[in-house]
Amino acid sequence: MNETIETILKHRSIRQFKNEPLTEEQIRTIVSSAQAASTSSYIQAYTIIGVKDPVKKKKLAELAGPQSYVEENGHFFVFCADLYRHEKIGEWEKADVIPSLESTEKFMVAMIDASLAAQNASIAAESMGMGICYIGGIRNDLETVSELLGLPDRVIPLFGLAVGFPEGNSDVKPRLPMESIYHEDSYQSDEKSMKEGLDRYDETISAYYHARTAGKRSDRWTEQMAKMLSGKKRMYMKEFVEKKGFNKR
Amino acid sequence: MNETIETILKHRSIRQFKNEPLTEEQIRTIVSSAQAASTSSYIQAYTIIGVKDPVKKKKLAELAGPQSYVEENGHFFVFCADLYRHEKIGEWEKADVIPSLESTEKFMVAMIDASLAAQNASIAAESMGMGICYIGGIRNDLETVSELLGLPDRVIPLFGLAVGFPEGNSDVKPRLPMESIYHEDSYQSDEKSMKEGLDRYDETISAYYHARTAGKRSDRWTEQMAKMLSGKKRMYMKEFVEKKGFNKR
Numbered sequence: 001m002n003e004t005i006e007t008i009l010k011h012r013s014i015r016q017f018k019n020e021p022l023t024e025e026q027i028r029t030i031v032s033s034a035q036a037a038s039t040s041s042y043i044q045a046y047t048i049i050g051v052k053d054p055v056k057k058k059k060l061a062e063l064a065g066p067q068s069y070v071e072e073n074g075h076f077f078v079f080c081a082d083l084y085r086h087e088k089i090g091e092w093e094k095a096d097v098i099p100s101l102e103s104t105e106k107f108m109v110a111m112i113d114a115s116l117a118a119q120n121a122s123i124a125a126e127s128m129g130m131g132i133c134y135i136g137g138i139r140n141d142l143e144t145v146s147e148l149l150g151l152p153d154r155v156i157p158l159f160g161l162a163v164g165f166p167e168g169n170s171d172v173k174p175r176l177p178m179e180s181i182y183h184e185d186s187y188q189s190d191e192k193s194m195k196e197g198l199d200r201y202d203e204t205i206s207a208y209y210h211a212r213t214a215g216k217r218s219d220r221w222t223e224q225m226a227k228m229l230s231g232k233k234r235m236y237m238k239e240f241v242e243k244k245g246f247n248k249r
Numbered sequence: 250m251n252e253t254i255e256t257i258l259k260h261r262s263i264r265q266f267k268n269e270p271l272t273e274e275q276i277r278t279i280v281s282s283a284q285a286a287s288t289s290s291y292i293q294a295y296t297i298i299g300v301k302d303p304v305k306k307k308k309l310a311e312l313a314g315p316q317s318y319v320e321e322n323g324h325f326f327v328f329c330a331d332l333y334r335h336e337k338i339g340e341w342e343k344a345d346v347i348p349s350l351e352s353t354e355k356f357m358v359a360m361i362d363a364s365l366a367a368q369n370a371s372i373a374a375e376s377m378g379m380g381i382c383y384i385g386g387i388r389n390d391l392e393t394v395s396e397l398l399g400l401p402d403r404v405i406p407l408f409g410l411a412v413g414f415p416e417g418n419s420d421v422k423p424r425l426p427m428e429s430i431y432h433e434d435s436y437q438s439d440e441k442s443m444k445e446g447l448d449r450y451d452e453t454i455s456a457y458y459h460a461r462t463a464g465k466r467s468d469r470w471t472e473q474m475a476k477m478l479s480g481k482k483r484m485y486m487k488e489f490v491e492k493k494g495f496n497k498r
Contacts, residue, residue: 001278002251002252003251003253003376004252004253004256004372004373004376005278005282005373005376007253007283008282008286008369008372008433009281009282009285010285011285011286011287027290029250031427031430031431032258032427032497033254033257033258033426035424035425035430036257036258036259036382036421036424037368037426038260038262038368038371038381038382040383040385041385041477042422042470042474043474043477044424044425044430044472045429045432046430047432047436048430048431048432049432049433049435049436050431050432050433050434051433051434051436052434053434058321064395065292080436082430085436085443085447086431086478088440088443088444089412089447089474089475089478090443090475090478092444093471093475094378095475095476095478095479096356096473096479097475097478097479099481100478100479100480100481101478102497103308103481103482103484103486103487104482104485104486104487104490105388105482105484105486105498106478108360108388108486109385111357111360111361112364112407112408115360115361115364115365115368116364116367116371117384118365118384119286119287119364119365119368119369119372120257120368120372120419122287122365123257123368123369123372124253124254124257125419126250126416127251127252127253129338132287134287134289134365136289136290136358139354139357145473146470148432149435149436150435150436150438151436152436152438154272155436158357158361165359168417172285173286173291175284175293176283176284176293178277178280178281178284180334181280181284181293181295181296181297181331182280182296182297182298182299183296183297183299184298184299184300184301184303185298185299185300185302185305185398186298186398186399187296187298187329187399187400187404188400189333189399189401191337192300192339194334194337195337195341198334198338203455212334220322222338222341222342222412223342224291224292224342224344225292225335225338225342225346226338226339226344226346227344228292229291229335229338229339229344229346229349229350230344230345230346230349231315231349232349232352233349233352234271234352234354235348235352235354235498237329237352237353237354237357238352238496238498240355241353247353247487247496249485249487
């Protein structure tokens with residue numbers, strides 16, 4: 001196994017960081033790595049905001065949870081889907097780009113582009129001995145995040161990425177059995193074998209929590225999912241993204 | 250610079266592969282790497298289909314372009330956003346998960362999850378000396394792709410990933426200047442400086458094409474984007490994803 005794959009496989013989210021800000025050079029390396037990711041038709045439909053202002057970080061930490069590690073880390077990035085630049089290009093080049101920008105297709109493209117870039121950033125940071133944590137919690141209130149970061153229309157924040165040198169450690173969390181998520185030639189939708197795979201996984205997860213909480217927790221994965229998905233979370237999202245000019249047609 | 254960052258920074262898409270199928274072990278390493286990526290609230294909302302059947306590969310290659318490298322490669326993956334498993338979990342656990350599954354928020358979560366996994370797969374493959382190419386072209390006809398791969402509702406193919414050992418080489422394509430996509434604390438929407446950055450980039454890109462085509466091509470990036478975005482491509486997407494149970498509320 002090479003070093004890169006080793007880095008990838010030992011990923012675990014880090015939620016406590018040393019008080020050691022990243023250097024400008026480290027930030028540049030991480031951003032260059034993000035930019036090196038593939039991009040659909042060369043569109044590069046994302047922007048990354050690095051948040052240094054302590055007031056803004058504090059505010060983001062509150063609305064995301066509160067989650068202290070959004071405030072206390074080596075650096076905090078916000079990855080945004082961005083078609084604002086492309087709207088401007090349409091004006092300069094006198095091209096009618098609006099229907100395209102407002103399509104669900106381009107909403108997907110921008111989200112995929114930003115996510116590929118973010119994962120490159122994560123792997124680059126982890127390869128330098130840093131830890132990372134994705135922060136979906138900023139989606140609790142994207143209107144406030146957008147104001148805070150001065151985002152124009154056609155730009156939406158997707159998630160944060162806290163980066164820094166780990167304080168303490170955490171465990172690698174077991175993933176679904178490979179047979180559950182990787183199929184060859186055809187999707188395996190047979191309910192019985194799907195359930196068998198998930199039953200086995202439930203046992204693994206239950207044991208994982210049991211061991212790590214001295215028996216206080218032993219929830220199954222399917223139970224967790226059912227609970228999490230019963231909460232109607234962030235149901236404002238459809239309206240929000242449309243208001244910002246995405247996913248309209 | 251460490252090996253991982255070197256791998257990341259030298260990425261270029263590969264569109265011609267040696268006739269050398271990946272081994273089962275290589276496929277497992279790539280899929281394990283994909284699975285190690287971060288996942289929103291542990292949801293793991295994606296499925297990867299490995300396509301080996303030559304008839305299916307041929308069909309995918311046709312509808313994606315045609316693009317010969319969809320058919321001729323070491324292995325072809327299709328990354329799908331997947332909430333089908335979670336619908337079943339809702340039934341088994343008697344939880345009302347449907348409003349959540351149909352939300353734009355969860356459409357985003359599934360897309361981001363799948364993309365983070367795909368980028369891990371790509372970096373893992375590249376670290377083993379393979380090349381990759383993302384295939385957005387499968388989105389030309391997702392209905393046919395879905396039938397071909399036997400996808401149930403609540404599963405949508407997002408993109409393909411062709412992987413294999415490169416035949417020949419290609420160049421690293423210059424990305425936007427870092428100042429254009431990375432801002433600190435606030436989005437830099439000032440039109441004048443945005444235009445200056447893109448003008449400089451246009452010169453770079455124009456020279457890049459000029460050098461590589463013996464002067465036959467010298468298009469600017471902004472020109473490319475305006476042209477590409479004037480085409481109203483894949484406008485069926487909104488209806489398609491809703492029909493499949495995503496992005497409905």
